Amino acid sequence: MNYGPLKVSVSSLFYVDDSELLLLGIGGHVELIDVKELKLLQRLPIFKDTTHTPHGFVQVPHKKGSEGCLKFLIFGGKFIRCILLDSKEKKITSCESDGYQFYDWILDVCVWKEDIYAITAHNEVIRLIRNNDETKEKTTKEVILKPDEKCILYSAKIVCESDTELVFLGGTVFRQVIVYAYSGSETVNVSHRLDGHEGVIFSIQYHKESNLICSTSDDRTARLWKVEKGTDHSGLSWNDCRIFPLHVLNNCHASRIFRCIFISKSQVITGGEDSALALWSTETGECQSTWKAHDGSPIWSLAYNKSSNQIITGGGDGSVKRFSCDLTRSLRLIDLNLEASDYPKLVALDKNNPPSILVLTWKGVLLEVDTSFEKAPKILLKDPELEKHAIMKRSLKFTYFATLNGKIKWLPHGSKEFFQENAMDGKILAFEVLDKSDKINLLVCGLNGLMKLYEHKEVSTLIHLYNFDLPQGKEQRIFSCCLKFQSHLLIGDRDGSLHVYSANEGRLLHTVPKVHSRQGIGFIETMNDDQSQFFTGGRDGKLTTFTFNSNCDVNAPQMSISQNLKVRCHFGFE
Numbered sequence: 209m210n211y212g213p214l215k216v217s218v219s220s221l222f223y224v225d226d227s228e229l230l231l232l233g234i235g236g237h238v239e240l241i242d243v244k245e246l247k248l249l250q251r252l253p254i255f256k257d258t259t260h261t262p263h264g265f266v267q268v269p270h271k272k273g274s275e276g277c278l279k280f281l282i283f284g285g286k287f288i289r290c291i292l293l294d295s296k297e298k299k300i301t302s303c304e305s306d307g308y309q310f311y312d313w314i315l316d317v318c319v320w321k322e323d324i325y326a327i328t329a330h331n332e333v334i335r336l337i338r339n340n341d342e343t344k345e346k347t348t349k350e351v352i353l354k355p356d357e358k359c360i361l362y363s364a365k366i367v368c369e370s371d372t373e374l375v376f377l378g379g380t381v382f383r384q385v386i387v388y389a390y391s392g393s394e395t396v397n398v399s400h401r402l403d404g405h406e407g408v409i410f411s412i413q414y415h416k417e418s419n420l421i422c423s424t425s426d427d428r429t430a431r432l433w434k435v436e437k438g439t440d441h442s443g444l445s446w447n448d449c450r451i452f453p454l455h456v457l458n459n460c461h462a463s464r465i466f467r468c469i470f471i472s473k474s475q476v477i478t479g480g481e482d483s484a485l486a487l488w489s490t491e492t493g494e495c496q497s498t499w500k501a502h503d504g505s506p507i508w509s510l511a512y513n514k515s516s517n518q519i520i521t522g523g524g525d526g527s528v529k530r531f532s533c534d535l536t537r538s539l540r541l542i543d544l545n546l547e548a549s550d551y552p553k554l555v556a557l558d559k560n561n562p563p564s565i566l567v568l569t570w571k572g573v574l575l576e577v578d579t580s581f582e583k584a585p586k587i588l589l590k591d592p593e594l595e596k597h598a599i600m601k602r603s604l605k606f607t608y609f610a611t612l613n614g615k616i617k618w619l620p621h622g623s624k625e626f627f628q629e630n631a632m633d634g635k636i637l638a639f640e641v642l643d644k645s646d647k648i649n650l651l652v653c654g655l656n657g658l659m660k661l662y663e664h665k666e667v668s669t670l671i672h673l674y675n676f677d678l679p680q681g682k683e684q685r686i687f688s689c690c691l692k693f694q695s696h697l698l699i700g701d702r703d704g705s706l707h708v709y710s711a712n713e714g715r716l717l718h719t720v721p722k723v724h725s726r727q728g729i730g731f732i733e734t735m736n737d738d739q740s741q742f743f744t745g746g747r748d749g750k751l752t753t754f755t756f757n758s759n760c761d762v763n764a765p766q767m768s769i770s771q772n773l774k775v776r777c778h779f780g781f782e
Contacts, residue, residue: 218522221511222265224278227295230511230520231280232528233262238282238291240300241528243513250300252291255307260285268319277301281324283317286310288326288336308336310349315364320374321392327364327376331357333390353390356397365412367446375446377421379409385423385433389446399447402433404456410466418473420454420490424465430457430478432490455493460486469510469519471533477519479507485521487533499531544575544585554600556607558621566607568600574619588624591617599636603643606664608650610639616650620667629670631660642692649692653678657685661697661714676714679707683728691732693742700729704746706754724748 220233228244236259240250254262262284269279278293289307293300312328319325324336333353353376363379374390387400407426414421414435421433437449463481470476471487475496478486485499485507501507502523509522513530520530544552546569554568558576565577567585572594576586594617599610609617614632616639619625631652638653648664657678663671678685681703691698696717697709704724708717723729724746735741735753743753 216526217261217506217508217524218526218528219261219284219508220264221509221520221522221528222267222280223511223513223520224267224293224295226515229293229295229298230528231265231293232522233265233282233284233509234522234526235261238262238300240293240298242298243530249298252300252303254282254289254291254303255284255287257285257287260287263314264316266317266319281317281319283314283326286313288314288317288324308349310334315361315378316366318366318368318374320368321371325352325366325374327361327366327378329361331359331361331378333376353388353396357386359384362408363411365414367414367416369416373445375414377412377414379412379423379425381408383407383409383425383427385409385412385421387446387451391445396447400451402431402451402453404431404453405429407464410464411468413468413470413476415470415473415476415490418470418490420470420473420476421451422468422470422476422478424468424478424480426464428458428461428463428465428480430465430468430476430488431455432457432476432493455490457486457488457493457495460484460488460495460498467507467510469512471512471514471517471519475533477510477512477533479510479521481506483507483523485519485531487519487535496535497533501529501531502527542577542585544569544577546573547571554598556600556602558602558607566600566602568594568598568609571595572598588619589626591626593617599639601639601641603641603648603664605648608639608641610636610652612636614654616652616662616670618664627668629662631662631670631672632658638686638688640687640690642690649673651687651690651697653687659687659699659714674714676709676716679705679716679719681705688728689731691734691742693732693734698732698742700724700732700744702728704728704748706732706744720754723752724750 216235218234222231230241230243232239236255238252238254242249262282264283266281280291282289287307287309291300292302312330314326317326326334332351335350335352337348359380359382361378365377367375376388378386383405385402386398388396388398405425405427409423409425411424419435424430432454433451434454435451461480461484465478465480467479474490476488476490483500483502483504485501486495487497488495501521502525505523505525507521507523511520517533518530519533522528550569550571552567553570556566558564558566563579567575572591574588576588593611597612601608606618606620612635614634615628616631617626617628632654634655636652640651642649650662652660660675661673665671683702687699688702689700695711697711699707704722706720706723725748728747730745730747732744735743741755743751745751
């Protein structure tokens with residue numbers, strides 16, 4: 209999923225459990241995203257001061273609402289605000305008019321014993337006491353903890369592990385993780401100082417089931433710390449427990465690591481300034497997988513969807529992306545049993561029943577691989593003419609191969625017998641199948657822009673229709689894409705120009721120069737069922753739409769070109 213890009217960073221994410229809803233903090237706004245429908249549902253301003261961005265979401269119990277109504281606290285800068293979300297209606301139903309304003313930067317928030325607790329950058333823990341009556345809600349602020357700690361915090365995490373103890377984890381500018389606990393009656397000092405990082409601490413997370421702390425730092429590493437509280441996990445307070453280093457997670461990030469999130473007791477994910485996303489084993493400390501998420505922009509926020517096993521990232525480019533954490537699927541390897549000097553070169557999907565994968569190797573071996581990956585690959589044939597260079601294309605009935613010596617070979621689906629035709633004197637540099645329900649046409653391009661059009665009439669026969677030429681350009685005269693459109697052939701070249709030919713005789717009718725500059729045209733597709741419009745896409749990152757003039761002579765079609773549009777897909781997939 210790719211949401212954006214916008215001009216501001218995605219500062220926070222929250223995946224709503226048991227739904228396909230995503231809360232997004234961006235700029236001074238909160239956005240509600242339907243992930244399944246890939247649609248923006250709502251966008252609301254959240255703080256009076258628009259320079260304060262939402263840095264986190266906290267879901268809290270909401271007794272007064274109907275079924276499906278969820279309550280969230282949103283904090284950012286010096287503000288906390290409350291919203292109500294109807295997960296069934298997929299709508300934010302209310303937003304407190306004022307919220308709560310503090311005099312210091314808020315690093316984390318929680319709800320404990322029905323009161324709101326916030327930890328600030330200067331080591332203060334503040335409790336919001338909410339006194340409800342029949343007419344209105346009154347709130348008072350009370351500083352309950354101020355440890356004897358002079359260092360400013362860069363990050364913090366509040367752990368609500370029990371009804372008797374509230375735990376505070378802080379990441380300092382002095383490269384330490386500090387730990388202290390609050391039971392509600394006395395002021396406490398820092399009980400643990402976790403040393404090891406060589407830079408400031410940017411984020412801290414705690415996983416209750418595994419009793420693990422994960423911290424990320426300016427030093428390009430993340431560290432795992434084990435919390436040992438006794439055999440029964442309840443006999444010792446956090447102030448009395450033992451915390452020791454477990455693993456150093458390094459060598460996967462080239463820059464600062466900003467965020468981390470546990471996705472299970474055995475896995476944690478980190479995201480950094482280098483756009484990298486890394487999945488780690490908490491048991492071994494080894495990196496299991498990496499992804500590049502935001503094309504050079506830093507990762508500022510992470511969320512995890514347990515039901516789909518997907519990680520969602522928010523970046524400095526204003527986009528949101530998601531990745532599958534299913535390593536059994538993403539890292540599955542297939543042994544093709546090839547010779548040591550051979551390797552896969554071309555791959556195609558056979559959609560017949562049952563479906564299979566066709567693999568052509570460097571040495572001209574054609575393999576059939578079962579999509580269940582439970583059977584050994586099957587060798588269909590071996591052809592020396594398919595060694596080193598070949599082009600593989602598929603139609604509804606055949607698999608085609610174009611060779612260096614000018615031959616077109618084809619294999620009917622389900623057959624092991626090749627048919628072939630000498631289609632070009634010399635190398636075939638480009639080849640395309642124009643597959644329609646009534647007929648199959650083959651377009652072949654050789655040296656010096658020579659093109660030939662064939663019709664695949666019978667199973668074993670290609671009929672040569674005519675020759676025609678690709679106009680001269682600054683780039684090599686090879687077509688990059690083509691489409692049969694009405695009674696015309698639309699051909700894009702490597703110069704970025706579009707050429708219109710008569711499909712009946714190959715006569716050049718019209719040229720639109722430099723549609724996509726010299727980077728070339730990547731594809732041509734129709735826009736509607738009546739085929740009155742089509743569009744081209746280029747490597748310059750633009751789409752251009754075309755419309756045939758219905759009043760003009762078909763032999764000399766006039767084309768109107770719409771305004772070039774920058775590709776800005778609001779949603780896409782990785």
